[in-house]
Amino acid sequence: MIIIVNGNETTVDVDATIYDIVCELSENPPPSGIAVAQNFDVIPRSQWKEQKVAADDEIEVLWASSGG
Secondary structure: OEEEEOOEEEEOOOOOEHHHHHHHHOOOOOOOOEEEEEOOEEOOHHHOOOOEOOOOOEEEEEEOOOOO
């Protein structure tokens, strides 16, 4: 199935979760300092493993960074 991750079309399994996507972009387990929005709704980290994605979802994965 095709979804949009950080503005790019991406193919994922039909049973993919937010956690799967974050692990694909970072590491497993994901480090702290990551926030995720699914179709402009922030998904709490506690729900990542249960939150399924659907075709054409827009997922934004953001990393906190320090500096100026």
